[in-house]
Amino acid sequence: MPSIPYEHGLILAAILFVCGLIGVLTRRNIVFVLMSLEIMLNACGLAFVVGSARWGHADGQIMFLMILTLAAAEVAVGLGLIIQMYRRFHTVDISVLSEMKG
Amino acid sequence: MTFDQMMLLLPLIIVTATPVITMLMVAVKRSHAVSCILTASGLLLALLSLLIVVRYPLQEVTPLLQVDNFNIFCTALILLAALAVTLFSYPYLCNLEDHQDEFYLLIAIATLGALVMVSSTHFITAFLGMETLSVCLYGMIAYPLHREATAQYPMEASIKYLVLSAVSSGFVLFGVALLYAQTGTLHFNDISVGITQGIADGPGSEYFVVASLLIITGFAFKLSLVPFHLWTPDVYEGAPLPATAFLATVGKVAMAALMMRFLSVSGVLDSPAIINVLTVIGVLSILGGNLLALLQANLKRLLSYSSIAHMGYLLIALMTIDSAITGDGSLGGEAVSFYLTAYVIMSLGAFGVMMVVSDSAHERDHIGHYQGLFWRDPWLAVIFTAMLLSLAGIPLTVGFIGKFYIFSVGVETAQWGPLAAMVIGSGIGLFYYLRIVYRMITPLDYDDPLPVAGIRDVISHGILLVLLVALVVLGVVPGGLMLLLESVVQSL
């Protein structure tokens, strides 16, 4: 089976990463923001896996596992905060979080 | 892993054990005091264990962690700062209508993350450390979440920090992934070979520049350098004071040490493009931070802006640590280490004074709260003034020596632009630091009783005294520390 050139993998990862980034920038709903963050992190993971595949060792895959774990932790904390936020403001629109400025 | 290597990791092990034991104690009996004491003793023990560590031959423990003089120095600094924050937290949290114990857990785990960061020479550990620190900080920042009156600020700060920090982590990760895909290694030392070649190659060097810049962007975010600084004031303001202090000291030290190690071994500083970028970021941070702080009335925000400027100063020294561009490369590293020490002392002192007069129910973070402090509580006022003057870089304080170091580095490497920015920035900086001093000497015409220092504040005042002594002693006779740092940096 001809292997996929690693450049293609990286480009795919970059596209995913940008998609996630755009999601973070454009979505007002904080849940979607968190999801977009997940996409970004996973895009990074993909890039690691691609690299790992190119060099044929496990470093990148281990990194991917780490990313998964930490993304999970982050999302856990984030969801906890979202619940608190919803309790207080009854909305998940991030624009309400603009009390502090200047 | 040999026994020797095991012993080298003693501080890490102790700090790991601390939250575990504390958690177990919480399961047995919730007691604010006990949790605090346990955490503090754990940190203290870790600190003392450094005495043991230095008896063993320093070496790389697995490819992931490096224990050398620099690492030991940073570990000590972080542990001291964390210890101080822990002790400051106790009186602050006493009247919190919620469980206080978890805050200490978060401190301990965050410290662990920071310790991992300063020991890492490998992206896996670096990333692990960064994220451990960050995730704990989310919690610390949002800690007084259940207080109805003020809860939206910690929550807002935490969410902002969470999202932005995750984005910046994404940048770092993607950058690392790009490097990894090209070089096939995640170890700083090995990566440098690839980077040096890649950057030197000419065509295609943009790939490495972009990858490196992605990583640097992420680091710059954590150091809150312009233009990645916007989160800083909001997070500083929204977080409870101990969390702010922790973020401002441990957070910055860990990040700066990691960045220093990365820059010094990875070879990215060989690229003039990256030097240009760092110069621009440094100048912008110095000017932007100082200008933003100019008329700020909230002291937490003000100190956050000033931290932007201080990280800008630090960056001037940071970008010279690659020995390739300076004849005597150690000066940059020394300057960074010294400045970090100074910055930890000054920040802890400033936030410490604020913590002493505040509690979780009522934070005194407005400049007006400090009006007439000189006549209401001369002791605190003198400490606060000393800290502010040190931040402004006035002699007799450690801040002056720190600035002197940075200026020396700037002159040595002929960075006239950043030096000019530093002179201008210091001028602007004086204005807002002195504004606070002036408010403190302006008599107050109404009554605003400060909390009376009780028995539980003894430790806080003790720490403040220690900080003041350190500030002056290192400001007047810095020779010893300088010699120490010289040897520390040579191990890099």
Add this chain to the structure above:
Amino acid sequence: MLEWIGLLPAFPLAGFLALVLTRGSLPRRIAGLIGVGSIGLSFLLAALVSIEFLGSGLDSHTQPLWTWMSVGTFTPGFSFYLDGLTVVMLLIISGVGFLIHLYSTGFMADDPGFARFFAYMNLFVASMLVLVLADNLVLLYLGWEGVGLCSYLLIGFWYDNPANGYAARKAFVVTRVGDTSMAIGLFLLFQQLGTLNIQEILTLAPQQWSEGQGMAVAAAALLLGGAVGKSAQLPLQTWLPDAMAGPTPISALIHAATMVTAGVYLIARTHILFELAPSVQLLVAFVGLATLLMAGFTALTQRDIKRILAYSTISQIGYMFLALGVGAWSAAIFHLMTHAFFKALLFLAAGTVILSLHHEHDIFRMGDMRRKLPVAFWSFVIGSAALTALPFTSGFYSKDEILLAALAHPQYGMLLWLGGVLGAFMTALYSFRLVFVVFFGRDNYQEHASHDTHHVSSAIREETGIAMALPLLILGVLSLFGGLIHVPVDAVFAHAGAHEETHPSQLIHTVMILVPIFGVMISYLLYGSRPYEKAGQHLRTQILNSPLGRFLNRFWFSGWGMDALYNFVFVKPFLALAQFNRRDVIDQFYTALAELARISNRALVLTQTGYLRWYAISLVGGLVLVIGIGVWA
């Protein structure tokens, strides 16, 4: 005796210190005694010193006291130098000074600032003595500035009237312009010759400079600047008429007899420099001529008795300058001396009149005073005669010498002489106008006073005691016979090249005798004669009413418009400039910088919107920027 000359200024200085340190707490008698006594001692000593010096046949005597400063090769000392010129000046200063002090005890008897007055006076005499005794130009400068200061203090003695203060400041500042020129002259001399010792300069200058060389001209011109300022010559004469705001004895001592002649002394002292710079010396002559004419015409139109005398002083010093300018050094000093006598006499007599009329200065509000104040009257007549140079008075001899010397000038002799003679005519005219209006005619004071509520007591005061009369008497004698004194300055000017004795024709002599007499007669016709009173008045009104007459009257009355001119050229622009930039533009610049920082702060703070999405965008934007710089820049 000669080694004691250090004590000459020390006596008055001690008097000054005593009066100042007791802060007016001494009784008047004691204060007066200290004030007059110290000058008396100085005079005695001066007389003894002079006798010994003149008897010893020495050319000069130097008495070093201490080294003032020693910087590199610059080592001026507190050293006093005595020669014939100094002796003359010493005697004039201490002698006339003593008489005026004595007079002042009467004149100032009722003044609350009695002790202060004598303190200043003593300080003045001390400074003046230092000025003439100095053996180097720096010490001379000390005396020079010292007398200027005392002049300032005494003009503004009655400080509660702002006009006096104005006059005092004007005097100080205008003379300071001259002084500054002189100071620059000193710098130049030191730079060129390496010393400021007067005798060394006079020896070195001819060796280093040829006649008419640029440096010599510059040095002489700069010194002339100082002399012109101090001696109230064109173009710096404007301060002297205003200086009459001070008490009259001051005008007599400082603004007639001594200080204003310091310029003459300076030029005479450094005459060798002027001889090296013929163009400047000629300038001196023409400055003198222009001043004497200008002041003469102005004096004719004044109404204030002291201003008339002030302009007359300016005019007479003009004669001295004329003498200096034609190289008649000893004639200048001679005239300086006789002028000191008769002008002091005139001022003191005027003081008596003024005091008796309760400080009335306007001559047209006086009249018929000769019966009420006989001593003053006779003093005035004698003084005016000497001033006018009527034959056989002291002024006759001195002025005669000057005019003859002027005539002998190789190029401009006739011009200078004619001008001098015209000046003499004017002198006769205005001085006897004064005599006739004040002492003859109708008593206008009573008339005015009866309408004037200011003068509660309209009675004319009697002439006061012996203290005021005696000085008048002595000065009167000196004014009449002072012309017989031979000033012992020949040795001083000996090496200045002897002037050929010219033998002017008899016609010249006759003209010089007749012109003043003619002037007196005209004056009598216009102002004094009873029989032709109507005609005189008619003539006067006619002259005044003709357009030219009116213009000239106004023009001369204003002192040839010099005050207005200076006001317009210097004072107004300076004040305008001061007002225009009161707030210091430089400061505005720094304020603008601070404002810039504030504006940037406000602008930057706007970026801190608090919106998470904006923050995220800034992160990405920053990344793009950074990569942009890294990759493309």
Add this chain to the structure above:
Amino acid sequence: MIVIWLILILFVGGALAWASEALDSRLPRVTALIAMVFSLILVVMLCLDNSPDPLSPGGQWLILEKWSWIARFDIFMQVGVDGLSLLMLALTVFLGLIATGAAWHEITERPGFFYFNLLWTLAGVVGVFTALDLFLFFFFWEVMLIPMYLIIAIWGHENRAYAAMKFFVFTQVSGLILLVAILCLAYFHFVQFGRFSFDYFELQNVVLEGRFQMLVMLGFFIGFATKLPAFPLHSWLPDAHSQAPTAGSVLLAGVLLKTGAYGLIRFAVPLFPEAAADFAPVAMTIAVIGILYCAKLAFAQTDIKRLIAYTSVSHMGFVLLGVYAWNIYGLQGALMTMLAHGLTSSALFMLAGGLQHRYHTRDMGRMSGLWAKLPLMSAMALFFSIASLGMPGLGNFIGEFLSLLGAFQVNQVATIFAALGLIFASVYSLWVIQRVFHGPYHTPHGGSEPARDLQEPADLSRVELVCYGAMAIGLVWMGMYPQTFLAMAEPTMTFLLESFGEVLP
């Protein structure tokens, strides 16, 4: 050791003064006085034992001591006293006493902290005048600022916050430029000799190339010229002076300004002889502009303290002129101007402070004719105004005359313009006398007579009289026998000139 004692006495005295306030509010001033007297005794002892050590560099140093301090940068605690330093020390301590006298009755609020700041400022100044290690010098240079800032900011007048801030920012920013310049020098020592050095004597060996030397020299110049202050950098001074309490003004005008001039003589020229020579015409032009411009500004002021402040700038122009003439006349003239100006400006500020204390205004338009009521004070004002306008026989004349004499040797045009300053000086000095002390009696209390319930302000108190008397005697001494001072500075000046050449042909 005597220098260390001097600094320690002041530091410790300050701390004691602060502490003693707890016992009695009158104790601080006594403590301060005692400390000042002790330091005066030390300085007088030094003056009496005025014998330079012939073995020291240049043979001019009375004291030269060195202790190691920061080994990493080869920074030493090196202090030295020569004639120049000693005169400056004498001036400092003397004016310190005067300032204590000026504050004696005026400072009633928080006296302990006040005298603490006063003494610490003086300690910093003493350090500046004795430090021979450039790092140590800079260290003290900055140390004196904070207490001065506090003096202005706490005990100052209505606009104190602004004035204190301006003072601090100006001096600090220029100080940082100075620091960069010092570091450049130290670094080039590293390049040329293999190690850092901040030693004054070693740094003289550093060779810098043309344009770079000029830039580094400019760094020094800006640092010192701001403190002096020279023309375009002067704008902090009127505000600081007019807002500072009397003792603060005395210290600022009398002592702090002199540190700038001292720095120029000691460091800015000798370390960079060639660049200084090239720069001299510019510096002299700046001096002349400063003399004339600030004299003009002084005349336009209505605030009496502002007026005196501008005259200070004007007078310091003569110092600048003298220094950059760089011959013995100019240098000695600059020195004498520094000393004499220290006394006159202090006295004038005390007078202005005295007026403000009595009439609660500094507006000259609101008072006049005070001679009638305050004859002693008026006489003092007259004396010091006249000294300030350069009357021969008093110290200022010697200074200005020698400065101009020296300047004339090298730059005639500048000297002639500078001499015009003498005329302006008479204009503004006499203007003050006229406005305030002469004319009909009038006070801010309205009318020609003060209101009944207001107490008639008293003439000089005994403390004030002693202060003025001492300063007046000092001025007469300087004017009549300046040799005392000139002789002390002579070896230093001669050495400087011999070693670093006459700057200009």
